[in-house]
Amino acid sequence: MLRLDECFLHWTPVSEVWPNVFTGNEETAMDRVRLKEMGVTHILNTAVNTGAKYYKGMNITYYGVPVMDDHLFHISKYFLPAAKFIHKALSNPENKVLLHCTDGIFI
DSSP: OOOOOOOOOOOOOEEEEEEEEEEHHHHTTTTTTHHHTTTEEEEEEEEOOEEEEEGTTTTTTEEOOOSSSSOOOOGGGGHHHHHHHHHHHHTTTOOEEEESSOOOOOO
């Protein structure tokens, strides 16, 4: 019989925040099997942890924003390029976009 401390559920948070737009964390973004199962075609990374090379051979279009987790970091200069990336991706209704950072917390 299993003890309670031996049981765990492996879960990576993913939320669909708009049709075909998902938010997730670093673990989600690095789970190549899950990305394929979800049908993710585009990734917008707002953390410095993966790059386009990581998704090689997966038919995923990658855009990285080198955001530093610092209250003094001015992220606003990346808003328009990120919005254009998402808009272009969603111009094809078959595409799915994953937005992610390290922890998956978007405020």
